[in-house]
Amino acid sequence: MLRVGTRGSRLAVAQTQLVASALTKRTGIETEIVRVTTHGDVNRASLATLGGTGVFATELRDALRAGECDLVVHSLKDLPTAPAPGLTIAAYPRRVDARDALCSAGGADGPGLDALPHGAKVGTGSPRRIAQLLEQRPDLEIRDIRGNVGTRLAFVTSGELDAVVLACAGLERLGNTEVISERLPLDRFPTAPGQGCLAVEAREGDEVPGVAELDDLAARAAVLAERGVLATLEAGCSAPVAATGRLADGTLAVWASVYAGDGSRRLSAAGTAPLPEGAPPSQIANELASAVAAELLDQGAAALLA
Ligand SMILES: NCc1[nH]cc(CCC(=O)O)c1CC(=O)O
Numbered sequence: 001m002l003r004v005g006t007r008g009s010r011l012a013v014a015q016t017q018l019v020a021s022a023l024t025k026r027t028g029i030e031t032e033i034v035r036v037t038t039h040g041d042v043n044r045a046s047l048a049t050l051g052g053t054g055v056f057a058t059e060l061r062d063a064l065r066a067g068e069c070d071l072v073v074h075s076l077k078d079l080p081t082a083p084a085p086g087l088t089i090a091a092y093p094r095r096v097d098a099r100d101a102l103c104s105a106g107g108a109d110g111p112g113l114d115a116l117p118h119g120a121k122v123g124t125g126s127p128r129r130i131a132q133l134l135e136q137r138p139d140l141e142i143r144d145i146r147g148n149v150g151t152r153l154a155f156v157t158s159g160e161l162d163a164v165v166l167a168c169a170g171l172e173r174l175g176n177t178e179v180i181s182e183r184l185p186l187d188r189f190p191t192a193p194g195q196g197c198l199a200v201e202a203r204e205g206d207e208v209p210g211v212a213e214l215d216d217l218a219a220r221a222a223v224l225a226e227r228g229v230l231a232t233l234e235a236g237c238s239a240p241v242a243a244t245g246r247l248a249d250g251t252l253a254v255w256a257s258v259y260a261g262d263g264s265r266r267l268s269a270a271g272t273a274p275l276p277e278g279a280p281p282s283q284i285a286n287e288l289a290s291a292v293a294a295e296l297l298d299q300g301a302a303a304l305l306a
Pocket residue numbers: 075076077078165166167168169170194195196197198
Protein backbone atom coordinates (compact mmCIF):
# COMPACT_ATOMS: atom_id res chain seq x y z
CA MET A 1 0.00 0.00 0.00
CA LEU A 2 1.32 3.43 -1.01
CA ARG A 3 -0.09 6.48 0.72
CA VAL A 4 -0.13 9.53 -1.52
CA GLY A 5 -0.62 12.89 0.18
CA THR A 6 -2.45 15.83 -1.31
CA ARG A 7 -4.19 19.06 -0.45
CA GLY A 8 -7.92 18.70 -0.13
CA SER A 9 -9.10 20.87 -3.02
CA ARG A 10 -11.01 19.13 -5.80
CA LEU A 11 -8.23 19.87 -8.30
CA ALA A 12 -5.49 18.66 -5.96
CA VAL A 13 -7.34 15.42 -5.24
CA ALA A 14 -8.12 14.88 -8.94
CA GLN A 15 -4.51 15.28 -9.99
CA THR A 16 -3.27 13.12 -7.12
CA GLN A 17 -5.71 10.40 -8.18
CA LEU A 18 -4.22 10.52 -11.67
CA VAL A 19 -0.73 9.97 -10.23
CA ALA A 20 -1.95 7.25 -7.84
CA SER A 21 -3.73 5.30 -10.55
CA ALA A 22 -0.69 5.56 -12.84
CA LEU A 23 1.40 4.06 -10.01
CA THR A 24 -1.07 1.25 -9.41
CA LYS A 25 -1.20 0.50 -13.12
CA ARG A 26 2.57 0.23 -13.31
CA THR A 27 3.26 -1.66 -10.11
CA GLY A 28 0.02 -3.36 -9.14
CA ILE A 29 0.49 -1.83 -5.70
CA GLU A 30 -2.64 -0.32 -4.20
CA THR A 31 -2.67 3.34 -3.31
CA GLU A 32 -4.50 5.39 -0.75
CA ILE A 33 -5.10 9.14 -1.08
CA VAL A 34 -4.27 11.00 2.13
CA ARG A 35 -5.86 14.44 2.32
CA VAL A 36 -3.64 16.76 4.29
CA THR A 37 -5.73 19.64 5.53
CA THR A 38 -3.59 22.73 5.19
CA HIS A 39 -4.13 26.03 6.94
CA GLY A 40 -4.19 27.65 3.52
CA ASP A 41 -7.19 25.56 2.57
CA VAL A 42 -8.99 26.16 5.85
CA ASN A 43 -8.52 29.90 5.84
CA ARG A 44 -7.76 31.39 2.44
CA ALA A 45 -8.23 34.95 3.59
CA SER A 46 -5.13 34.76 5.73
CA LEU A 47 -2.92 33.16 3.10
CA ALA A 48 -0.54 36.10 3.07
CA THR A 49 -0.21 36.22 6.84
CA LEU A 50 0.43 32.50 6.99
CA GLY A 51 3.60 33.01 5.01
CA GLY A 52 2.32 33.44 1.51
CA THR A 53 2.55 31.07 -1.36
CA GLY A 54 4.63 28.29 0.15
CA VAL A 55 2.12 27.45 2.85
CA PHE A 56 0.42 24.54 1.09
CA ALA A 57 3.73 22.96 0.20
CA THR A 58 5.15 23.29 3.70
CA GLU A 59 2.32 21.43 5.35
CA LEU A 60 2.34 18.65 2.75
CA ARG A 61 6.08 18.32 3.25
CA ASP A 62 5.68 18.13 7.01
CA ALA A 63 3.21 15.26 6.56
CA LEU A 64 5.69 13.48 4.26
CA ARG A 65 8.55 13.93 6.71
CA ALA A 66 6.36 12.71 9.56
CA GLY A 67 5.64 9.52 7.64
CA GLU A 68 1.92 10.22 7.30
CA CYS A 69 2.33 9.40 3.61
CA ASP A 70 4.96 7.95 1.25
CA LEU A 71 4.65 10.56 -1.51
CA VAL A 72 3.02 13.92 -1.95
CA VAL A 73 1.76 15.48 -5.17
CA HIS A 74 2.10 19.22 -5.71
CA SER A 75 1.15 21.59 -8.51
CA LEU A 76 4.68 22.55 -9.41
CA LYS A 77 3.61 26.13 -10.03
CA ASP A 78 2.82 26.52 -6.33
CA LEU A 79 6.08 25.00 -5.12
CA PRO A 80 8.78 27.43 -3.93
CA THR A 81 12.08 27.03 -5.79
CA ALA A 82 14.08 26.60 -2.57
CA PRO A 83 15.03 22.94 -2.02
CA ALA A 84 13.31 21.09 0.81
CA PRO A 85 15.85 19.39 3.10
CA GLY A 86 15.46 15.63 3.28
CA LEU A 87 13.03 15.50 0.36
CA THR A 88 13.41 15.09 -3.38
CA ILE A 89 11.20 15.55 -6.45
CA ALA A 90 11.12 11.93 -7.57
CA ALA A 91 9.08 12.57 -10.70
CA TYR A 92 7.85 15.35 -12.94
CA PRO A 93 5.11 13.46 -14.79
CA ARG A 94 4.20 14.20 -18.39
CA ARG A 95 2.91 17.70 -18.65
CA VAL A 96 -0.51 18.65 -19.95
CA ASP A 97 -1.30 21.93 -21.75
CA ALA A 98 0.75 24.59 -19.96
CA ARG A 99 -1.22 27.50 -21.46
CA ASP A 100 -3.62 29.81 -19.69
CA ALA A 101 -7.29 29.61 -20.57
CA LEU A 102 -9.63 32.54 -21.01
CA CYS A 103 -13.04 31.38 -19.80
CA SER A 104 -15.79 33.76 -20.85
CA ALA A 105 -19.57 33.47 -20.74
CA GLY A 106 -20.60 30.91 -23.32
CA GLY A 107 -17.65 28.60 -22.67
CA ALA A 108 -16.28 27.03 -25.84
CA ASP A 109 -18.55 29.32 -27.90
CA GLY A 110 -17.76 32.41 -25.83
CA PRO A 111 -15.60 35.34 -26.98
CA GLY A 112 -11.83 35.13 -26.93
CA LEU A 113 -9.64 37.90 -25.57
CA ASP A 114 -9.78 40.10 -28.68
CA ALA A 115 -13.57 39.79 -28.90
CA LEU A 116 -14.32 40.82 -25.30
CA PRO A 117 -16.22 44.13 -25.19
CA HIS A 118 -14.36 47.35 -24.35
CA GLY A 119 -13.88 47.63 -20.59
CA ALA A 120 -14.85 44.01 -19.96
CA LYS A 121 -14.39 42.76 -16.40
CA VAL A 122 -11.83 39.95 -16.19
CA GLY A 123 -10.99 38.12 -12.97
CA THR A 124 -7.56 36.94 -11.89
CA GLY A 125 -5.42 37.38 -8.80
CA SER A 126 -2.14 36.61 -10.56
CA PRO A 127 0.18 39.62 -11.08
CA ARG A 128 1.63 37.89 -14.16
CA ARG A 129 -1.79 37.35 -15.73
CA ILE A 130 -2.88 40.90 -14.86
CA ALA A 131 0.18 42.39 -16.57
CA GLN A 132 -0.18 40.15 -19.62
CA LEU A 133 -3.88 40.92 -20.02
CA LEU A 134 -3.35 44.67 -19.67
CA GLU A 135 -0.44 44.62 -22.10
CA GLN A 136 -2.81 43.28 -24.79
CA ARG A 137 -6.00 45.00 -23.63
CA PRO A 138 -5.31 48.10 -21.48
CA ASP A 139 -9.05 48.81 -21.48
CA LEU A 140 -9.94 45.73 -19.42
CA GLU A 141 -11.14 46.11 -15.87
CA ILE A 142 -9.22 43.52 -13.85
CA ARG A 143 -10.88 42.13 -10.72
CA ASP A 144 -8.83 40.40 -8.04
CA ILE A 145 -10.44 37.04 -7.40
CA ARG A 146 -9.30 34.15 -5.21
CA GLY A 147 -10.52 30.69 -4.47
CA ASN A 148 -10.53 27.32 -6.16
CA VAL A 149 -11.38 26.66 -9.79
CA GLY A 150 -15.13 26.24 -9.20
CA THR A 151 -15.37 29.44 -7.20
CA ARG A 152 -13.61 31.40 -9.93
CA LEU A 153 -15.72 29.99 -12.75
CA ALA A 154 -18.85 30.92 -10.80
CA PHE A 155 -18.00 34.63 -11.27
CA VAL A 156 -18.62 34.12 -14.99
CA THR A 157 -21.74 31.96 -14.78
CA SER A 158 -23.30 34.42 -12.33
CA GLY A 159 -22.63 37.27 -14.77
CA GLU A 160 -20.54 39.19 -12.26
CA LEU A 161 -17.51 39.04 -14.55
CA ASP A 162 -17.12 38.74 -18.32
CA ALA A 163 -14.26 36.26 -18.06
CA VAL A 164 -11.70 34.66 -15.77
CA VAL A 165 -8.25 33.30 -16.58
CA LEU A 166 -7.34 29.82 -15.33
CA ALA A 167 -4.70 27.25 -16.20
CA CYS A 168 -5.77 24.87 -18.99
CA ALA A 169 -4.07 22.09 -17.02
CA GLY A 170 -6.36 22.30 -14.02
CA LEU A 171 -9.45 22.38 -16.22
CA GLU A 172 -8.20 19.38 -18.16
CA ARG A 173 -7.52 17.39 -15.01
CA LEU A 174 -10.98 18.27 -13.71
CA GLY A 175 -12.53 17.23 -17.03
CA ASN A 176 -13.86 20.76 -17.45
CA THR A 177 -12.45 21.93 -20.78
CA GLU A 178 -15.85 22.98 -22.16
CA VAL A 179 -15.51 26.24 -20.19
CA ILE A 180 -12.44 27.28 -22.24
CA SER A 181 -13.13 30.05 -24.75
CA GLU A 182 -9.51 30.61 -25.80
CA ARG A 183 -6.20 28.95 -25.03
CA LEU A 184 -3.94 31.99 -24.80
CA PRO A 185 -0.90 31.69 -27.10
CA LEU A 186 2.44 31.05 -25.43
CA ASP A 187 4.27 33.77 -27.37
CA ARG A 188 2.16 36.55 -25.87
CA PHE A 189 1.18 34.71 -22.69
CA PRO A 190 4.20 32.77 -21.48
CA THR A 191 3.20 30.78 -18.42
CA ALA A 192 4.04 30.78 -14.78
CA PRO A 193 7.16 28.67 -14.28
CA GLY A 194 6.06 25.05 -13.82
CA GLN A 195 2.43 25.61 -14.80
CA GLY A 196 0.73 22.47 -16.05
CA CYS A 197 3.28 20.20 -14.41
CA LEU A 198 2.95 18.11 -11.26
CA ALA A 199 5.74 17.33 -8.84
CA VAL A 200 5.80 13.98 -7.06
CA GLU A 201 7.88 14.41 -3.94
CA ALA A 202 9.39 11.65 -1.80
CA ARG A 203 11.73 11.35 1.17
CA GLU A 204 15.36 11.35 0.07
CA GLY A 205 16.75 7.82 -0.05
CA ASP A 206 13.33 6.15 -0.27
CA GLU A 207 12.87 3.90 -3.28
CA VAL A 208 9.16 4.21 -3.90
CA PRO A 209 8.23 1.60 -6.52
CA GLY A 210 7.07 2.88 -9.91
CA VAL A 211 7.74 6.54 -9.22
CA ALA A 212 10.93 6.98 -11.24
CA GLU A 213 9.08 5.64 -14.29
CA LEU A 214 6.53 8.46 -14.00
CA ASP A 215 9.27 11.00 -14.67
CA ASP A 216 9.11 12.63 -18.08
CA LEU A 217 12.39 13.98 -19.45
CA ALA A 218 10.78 16.69 -21.58
CA ALA A 219 8.77 17.94 -18.63
CA ARG A 220 11.72 17.77 -16.24
CA ALA A 221 14.07 19.66 -18.57
CA ALA A 222 11.50 22.36 -19.36
CA VAL A 223 10.41 23.02 -15.78
CA LEU A 224 13.95 22.99 -14.41
CA ALA A 225 14.79 25.73 -16.91
CA GLU A 226 11.61 27.69 -16.12
CA ARG A 227 12.09 27.47 -12.38
CA GLY A 228 15.79 28.19 -12.73
CA VAL A 229 14.89 31.57 -14.21
CA LEU A 230 12.61 32.30 -11.26
CA ALA A 231 15.25 31.21 -8.74
CA THR A 232 18.01 33.27 -10.34
CA LEU A 233 15.76 36.33 -10.36
CA GLU A 234 15.04 35.59 -6.68
CA ALA A 235 11.39 36.13 -7.48
CA GLY A 236 8.60 34.28 -5.75
CA CYS A 237 5.80 32.38 -7.42
CA SER A 238 3.51 35.41 -7.14
CA ALA A 239 5.90 37.76 -8.99
CA PRO A 240 5.01 39.03 -12.50
CA VAL A 241 7.47 36.61 -14.06
CA ALA A 242 6.71 34.23 -16.90
CA ALA A 243 8.98 31.49 -18.18
CA THR A 244 8.17 28.78 -20.65
CA GLY A 245 10.51 25.96 -21.60
CA ARG A 246 10.37 23.28 -24.25
CA LEU A 247 12.51 20.29 -25.10
CA ALA A 248 12.24 19.27 -28.76
CA ASP A 249 14.65 17.53 -31.11
CA GLY A 250 17.43 17.52 -28.54
CA THR A 251 17.26 21.27 -27.94
CA LEU A 252 16.06 22.83 -24.72
CA ALA A 253 14.56 26.29 -25.20
CA VAL A 254 13.32 28.74 -22.60
CA TRP A 255 11.78 32.18 -23.00
CA ALA A 256 10.98 34.46 -20.11
CA SER A 257 9.44 37.85 -19.39
CA VAL A 258 9.27 40.18 -16.43
CA TYR A 259 6.42 42.69 -16.36
CA ALA A 260 5.54 45.98 -14.80
CA GLY A 261 2.42 45.30 -12.75
CA ASP A 262 0.21 47.37 -15.09
CA GLY A 263 1.54 45.73 -18.26
CA SER A 264 3.09 48.98 -19.45
CA ARG A 265 6.57 47.43 -19.66
CA ARG A 266 7.89 43.99 -20.45
CA LEU A 267 11.45 42.69 -20.49
CA SER A 268 12.04 39.51 -22.45
CA ALA A 269 14.92 37.13 -22.99
CA ALA A 270 15.28 33.70 -24.51
CA GLY A 271 17.89 31.04 -25.10
CA THR A 272 18.48 27.50 -26.26
CA ALA A 273 20.95 24.77 -25.35
CA PRO A 274 21.55 21.33 -26.82
CA LEU A 275 20.51 18.50 -24.51
CA PRO A 276 22.33 15.40 -25.75
CA GLU A 277 20.48 12.11 -25.43
CA GLY A 278 21.23 10.44 -22.12
CA ALA A 279 22.56 13.63 -20.52
CA PRO A 280 20.98 14.54 -17.19
CA PRO A 281 19.07 17.77 -17.78
CA SER A 282 19.60 19.61 -14.51
CA GLN A 283 22.97 21.22 -15.15
CA ILE A 284 22.16 22.22 -18.72
CA ALA A 285 18.76 23.58 -17.67
CA ASN A 286 20.27 25.55 -14.80
CA GLU A 287 22.98 27.09 -16.97
CA LEU A 288 20.45 28.05 -19.63
CA ALA A 289 18.18 29.55 -16.98
CA SER A 290 21.02 31.54 -15.43
CA ALA A 291 21.97 32.99 -18.81
CA VAL A 292 18.36 34.01 -19.58
CA ALA A 293 17.86 35.46 -16.11
CA ALA A 294 21.16 37.36 -16.35
CA GLU A 295 19.94 38.93 -19.58
CA LEU A 296 16.71 40.00 -17.86
CA LEU A 297 18.68 41.49 -14.96
CA ASP A 298 20.89 43.36 -17.45
CA GLN A 299 17.73 44.86 -18.91
CA GLY A 300 16.63 46.07 -15.46
CA ALA A 301 14.45 43.23 -14.15
CA ALA A 302 15.40 43.88 -10.52
CA ALA A 303 13.82 47.33 -10.63
CA LEU A 304 10.57 45.94 -12.06
CA LEU A 305 10.46 43.23 -9.38
CA ALA A 306 11.27 45.57 -6.49
N1 LIG B 1 -2.42 28.76 -7.99
C1 LIG B 1 -3.43 27.76 -8.09
C2 LIG B 1 -3.14 26.73 -9.10
N2 LIG B 1 -2.07 25.94 -9.00
C3 LIG B 1 -2.02 25.11 -10.10
C4 LIG B 1 -3.11 25.40 -10.88
C5 LIG B 1 -3.46 24.79 -12.16
C6 LIG B 1 -2.83 23.48 -12.50
C7 LIG B 1 -1.40 23.54 -12.91
O1 LIG B 1 -0.83 24.59 -13.28
O2 LIG B 1 -0.78 22.46 -12.91
C8 LIG B 1 -3.83 26.42 -10.25
C9 LIG B 1 -5.11 27.03 -10.69
C10 LIG B 1 -4.97 27.93 -11.90
O3 LIG B 1 -3.98 28.66 -12.06
O4 LIG B 1 -5.89 27.91 -12.70
